[in-house]
Amino acid sequence: MKIAVCINHVPDTETKVKVGADGKSIDRAGVNFIINPYDEFAVEEALRIKEKQTGEVVVLSLGGDTHKETLRKALAMGVDKAVLLKDDTPRDSYSVAAALSAALKELAPEVVLFGKQSIDSDDAAVGLMVAEMLGWASVAVAVKVEIADGKVTAEREIEGGHEKVEATLPVVITAQKGLNEPRYPSLKGIMAAKSKPIEEKPPAPAQNRAEVVEMRKPPAKSAGKIVGTGADAVPELVRLLHEEAKVI
């Protein structure tokens, strides 16, 4: 079985992000980049499917040379092949999905895994757009995946519970936290990854449909206010929460 995983290279969750000089992108200086954490679940799941059923796992990433670091990590975890769709111009979810779906069409996997969202721009859109563009079934926010006899049975997280769904292959699945516990790349895996090539090619051309015009940080928190202490302060606190903060 051929399984593809689309992965992204994103700022570390611990990074304190600053808005760049252009006012519409982040300042990348001094920022640590990591594999998108949800994509790590996707890679792990792909490896587990492969280990159960044999086959091949290919990872794809769309971006500049720095994405190779993340592709290399996936190779070290045990992925067989990596493809870099090399382009570091700013893209919206639509043009990312268009480029990925063109590459996936050519690759023709039976299962495509994504993280449920990329923690940089948080659109949570690319995986499902790709499924639409390919005309394939999609299962979003999956916490359990089983593949047998050309069919996927999956559990997905919904508000207040789980939903069990079935779909026929080919399918696009987006991974939620809890799907699995991603493995560490072993030191042997890291060394073995050095001899696995990263194929580089330009992505299919696609136009952005949305443009970032401004990026800003939320306003700094103003200082808190102590209304009073003890039970006497409760009526005033309730009044302020109701009338000023308008939260109750």
Place this chain on the structure above:
Amino acid sequence: MPKFQGVDYYNLDELLSEDEILVRNTVREFVDEHITPVIEKHYIAGTFPMDLIPKMAELGLFGPTLPAKYGCAEMNNVAYGLMMQELERGDSGVRSFASVQSGLVMYPIYAFGSEEQKDHWLPKLAYGKAIGCFGLTEPDYGSNPGGMVTRAEKKDGGYLLNGAKMWITNGTLADVAVVWAKLDGEIKGFLVEKGTKGFTAPEMTGKHSLRASVTSELVFQDCLIPEKNLLPKSGGLKSPLMCLTQARYGIAWGAIGSAMACYDTALNYAKSRIQFDKPIASFQLTQEKLVHMVTEITKAQLMCLQLGRLKDKNKVKFTQISMAKRNNVYHALEIARVAREILGANGILSEYPVMRHAANLESVKTYEGTHEMHTLIIGEDITGIPAFV
């Protein structure tokens, strides 16, 4: 505590390869997830976290520079050093475990062992199915190992060992001990398996340092070992000293890890601890301490990186390894002490890692060649005059 982001004031990551960085980051993550959360508890209890052994083996932390045919990663010495740095950022005792297994057990079996010994032991040790220890130091022979009194005698069917070793990391845990003894006056290496008649390995107690690490005596009383357990290519004091060179190399890197943990803790603490209505990081005396720390860490990193590149080219001199071990451990201990000062009374609590690192580094400064002996080794190298014989 915010997640550790590394200390790289001189952009030294630019000098590392992609796979070296990936090795470091992987071990860093492993330490943060599996060692840091449990280590203080083990340290206070005086126990080694045994459940880490299979996890460390799975990651490939044992003998990672040895050939792939033994199940090892076959990585270079810089990647190995970065691994040791991160392990010791967790705890010197955990790093010691990996150092002994890799540099003092797997290395001598690889370098001095027969093909049969290598095929039998190296995969087991790499996969953590066997634990090893290294017996050189004796109660009365520390800096002067050449004076050892442990003897081996050729008998029918093997060698008879008599003597005692002391300060042996992992001794009580070990399935196999690499023991150095004099056979007809010449130092030779022997493999002694757990359970061999006449061999006991009682644990030493009462340590105020390296508490999350097992330290033992090895006692041999008419202990008969089979002939095939002699390390055939070992001979003379040079053999165990070659092993120590491997282990000292890892320590030089490891000390950077301890220093980083202490600096990172002190820096975060100083920025958030308020006295006289401002963070103590705003006071000149605190800033001087932090600057001293990061400067010494940066110098140690530069030293180790070039040391590793030389080792990878087979050009390193053991005296250069002495210099890095001596310098880096000395400064790591100073950094741990100064970090404790910045943390004030909080510095002595197990809530912070600095007192543990400071106490550990007291041992690290002495073991694998004392600070003083490394001084004299370098002294002899530059003057041509040995000061200790």
